[in-house]
Amino acid sequence: MTDVTAVGPAGSEELEGTVFDIGYQSYVGPREGRSRARWAVYKDGLRSALGLGRGPRAKVIPWFFITILGVIGLVMALIAGAVNTYVGPNAAEVLDLPSHSDYYGIASIVFFVFAAVGGPEMLCPDRRDGVINLYLVRPLTGSDYISARWLAFFTVMLSVAWLPQLLLLAGLTLSDANPGDYLLENWLDIPRLLTAGLAMAAYTTSLALFAASFTTRRAYASVFLVGMFVITTPFTTGLASQLAEDYEGTAGAWVSMFNLSNIPVHVNDLIFGEVSLITSVAPAGEFSGWILIGWYLLWTLVPAGLLWMRYRKLTP
Amino acid sequence: MPALLIAENLTKHYDDDIALDDVSFDISDGITGVLGENGAGKSTAFKIFLGLLQPTSGSATILGENASESVAVRSKLGYMPEHDCLPSTVSAAEFLTHVAEVSGLPPTRARIRAADTLRHTGLFEERYRAMGGYSTGMKQRVKLAQALVHDPAIVFLDEPTAGLDPVGREEMLALVRKTHREFGISVLFSSHLMVDVERTCDRIIVLRGGRLVQSGDLEQFTKDAETVFIEVDDNRDRLVVALEKRGVLVTSDGHGLYIEGSDESVYDKVRSALVESEAPLRRMAPRRGELTELFRRDGEAGQRDREPDPRDGDADPGNGKAT
Numbered sequence: 226m227t228d229v230t231a232v233g234p235a236g237s238e239e240l241e242g243t244v245f246d247i248g249y250q251s252y253v254g255p256r257e258g259r260s261r262a263r264w265a266v267y268k269d270g271l272r273s274a275l276g277l278g279r280g281p282r283a284k285v286i287p288w289f290f291i292t293i294l295g296v297i298g299l300v301m302a303l304i305a306g307a308v309n310t311y312v313g314p315n316a317a318e319v320l321d322l323p324s325h326s327d328y329y330g331i332a333s334i335v336f337f338v339f340a341a342v343g344g345p346e347m348l349c350p351d352r353r354d355g356v357i358n359l360y361l362v363r364p365l366t367g368s369d370y371i372s373a374r375w376l377a378f379f380t381v382m383l384s385v386a387w388l389p390q391l392l393l394l395a396g397l398t399l400s401d402a403n404p405g406d407y408l409l410e411n412w413l414d415i416p417r418l419l420t421a422g423l424a425m426a427a428y429t430t431s432l433a434l435f436a437a438s439f440t441t442r443r444a445y446a447s448v449f450l451v452g453m454f455v456i457t458t459p460f461t462t463g464l465a466s467q468l469a470e471d472y473e474g475t476a477g478a479w480v481s482m483f484n485l486s487n488i489p490v491h492v493n494d495l496i497f498g499e500v501s502l503i504t505s506v507a508p509a510g511e512f513s514g515w516i517l518i519g520w521y522l523l524w525t526l527v528p529a530g531l532l533w534m535r536y537r538k539l540t541p
Numbered sequence: 542m543p544a545l546l547i548a549e550n551l552t553k554h555y556d557d558d559i560a561l562d563d564v565s566f567d568i569s570d571g572i573t574g575v576l577g578e579n580g581a582g583k584s585t586a587f588k589i590f591l592g593l594l595q596p597t598s599g600s601a602t603i604l605g606e607n608a609s610e611s612v613a614v615r616s617k618l619g620y621m622p623e624h625d626c627l628p629s630t631v632s633a634a635e636f637l638t639h640v641a642e643v644s645g646l647p648p649t650r651a652r653i654r655a656a657d658t659l660r661h662t663g664l665f666e667e668r669y670r671a672m673g674g675y676s677t678g679m680k681q682r683v684k685l686a687q688a689l690v691h692d693p694a695i696v697f698l699d700e701p702t703a704g705l706d707p708v709g710r711e712e713m714l715a716l717v718r719k720t721h722r723e724f725g726i727s728v729l730f731s732s733h734l735m736v737d738v739e740r741t742c743d744r745i746i747v748l749r750g751g752r753l754v755q756s757g758d759l760e761q762f763t764k765d766a767e768t769v770f771i772e773v774d775d776n777r778d779r780l781v782v783a784l785e786k787r788g789v790l791v792t793s794d795g796h797g798l799y800i801e802g803s804d805e806s807v808y809d810k811v812r813s814a815l816v817e818s819e820a821p822l823r824r825m826a827p828r829r830g831e832l833t834e835l836f837r838r839d840g841e842a843g844q845r846d847r848e849p850d851p852r853d854g855d856a857d858p859g860n861g862k863a864t
Contacts, residue, residue, distance in 0.1 A: 248657055248661060249657050249658055249661030249724065250657065250724070251692055251724060252646070252650070252691065252692035254646065254650045255646075255647060255650075256616050256645040257645045257647060258613055258616060258645045259613075261642060261643075261645045262642070262645060264642075265639060265642035266643060269639055278631065278635055279630050279631065280671065283630060350628060354625065354626060354627060354628050354629070355622065355624050355625050355626035355627075356626055356628055358593070358620075359620070359622070359640060359643075359687060362593065362615060362618060362620040363616065363643045363644045363691075364612050364613055364615045364616045364644065365612070365615075365643060366612055539593075540592060540593065540612075
């Protein structure tokens with residue numbers, strides 16, 4: 226940009242206007258290196274997962290699932306609020322209506338399907354379109370790239386996990402005759418629902434991205450993940466119950482451990498200190514908390530580690 | 542002039558296949574063409590300098606840094622791959638802003654640079670359209686734009702004219718020349734089309750089967766291939782005999798005679814041969830050599846020594862092997 230001045234009739238300098246040099250020219254501004262590169266890939270991951278900056282079709286799937294999950298939380302809040310209002314104070318609690326500890330169990334299948342559909346969007350198009358080559362010739366390593374993508378999808382999953390729980394919390398609090406008292410009595414639910422949400426989000430993010438790292442086709446990864454999350458449930462539940470009835474020992478419980486939908490819900494149960502609706506019939510619940518946490522970490526950290534190792538190799 | 546890129550005994554093996562075999566060269570400021578047939582090792586050399594591949598032995602230094610160790614140096618490099626690399630659902634403006642940020646530019650500057658670069662490559666009016674609807678020529682321009690958006694010191698262009706029609710090719714070559722001459726960005730230009738290299742580059746490097754065959758200033762190469770064209774009205778056969786008697790190598794295309802070399806001694810021999818053969822001279826003129834001629838000759842010699850390498854082009858970073 227150049228300021229242009231002209232000398233006036235009386236010899237005074239007057240600002241006449243500004244010339245903007247448009248078009249390509251040398252860049253002399255700051256270069257912020259790897260930190261900016263990581264942040265850019267993270268931001269792009271968020272936008273891809275939510276379909277922002279893309280056409281309407283890219284927005285349909287993520288926002289459909291986000292709406293469904295939000296509606297589940299909202300309906301639970303409305304029912305609890307109505308029961309408290311029309312039946313009597315604390316009636317929802319007395320009647321043992323589904324609450325924070327049950328939400329992740331109830332919504333888990335929708336949550337997993339969302340991860341199965343959204344996770345591959347993080348990685349598959351970059352490899353299919355060849356964009357990954359453009360990333361890796363910039364100040365960004367394979368580790369930087371995959372860490373940024375993992376964090377981006379984790380952020381989306383965490384938000385999607387927390388949002389309905391916060392809606393439910395707001396509903397339960399506001400429907401109580403004394404909202405302040407309700408919060409004082411139930412404040413522990415807040416760290417519990419936040420921690421359980423973290424566990425759900427980390428587990429689904431790692432598994433979804435790990436599966437997506439094996440194919441350039443989103444559909445293949447999504448179908449595989451949906452199959453893994455949804456099909457293992459009836460298969461393991463039936464087999465586990467049969468084994469538990471027919472044989473003594475922990476064979477049935479171990480088979481039940483392979484119900485991938487239940488793995489983070491067991492951790493949710495440990496965090497809330499009560500068994501949720503969907504895990505109440507799972508033989509795996511008889512295992513100690515340490516085994517359940519170890520099993521959860523195995524299914525979360527190992528895929529995340531393998532995913533990191535696969536991408537780390539992309540740059541020397 | 543300091544070298545921007547230095548390859549020292551650069552070797553790259555993929556299991557038993559040799560993609561680059563003990564190659565040494567250096568490249569300074571300007572437009573350098575990297576010539577070679579498919580599988581010659583052009584893309585492998587590019588990928589080593591860009592830090593995508595680790596050499597088996599030897600070293601690749603770029604802007605004073607080890608290419609496979611320094612991540613920071615990549616903020617000063619640009620790369621236009623031969624293969625597709627554009628997401629179809631995103632607009633060119635958004636994509637360029639994003640890759641400029643990945644190159645380290647702050648968001649506001651990245652947006653301005655994206656618009657300016659798209660103007661430079663002639664896509665300003667189309668910048669908000671999703672790239673899936675672009676023609677091949679437009680996609681090539683976006684690929685060039687993304688390589689330039691962060692104002693690199695060196696840009697690697699891998700077959701930039703691939704898939705373009707003659708007009709598009711001419712425009713792309715003009716853009717490449719403008720990029721260096723107006724903005725001082727050094728260009729490494731790989732192609733198997735000698736005409737493109739001849740019309741664009743200052744220097745060339747020729748690879749064949751992973752080995753360095755030639756390197757130097759383009760002017761020198763074309764000078765070596767210069768010929769003298771002679772057209773006579775009569776006694777053409779007698780003139781040929783008279784020239785050959787004087788040790789001059791003559792070829793004919795039916796219209797005239799071509800004599801290799803253009804130094805003064807050749808002209809003296811031609812004058813003597815014309816006098817001896819009594820051939821009436823209609824036209825005599827030096828003819829600038831073309832790289833094609835030079836490499837056709839070299840190729841015929843080289844072909845006897847080495848069959849072409851079956852590997853071609855791009856390494857897949859997923860497995861670190863050429864595909």
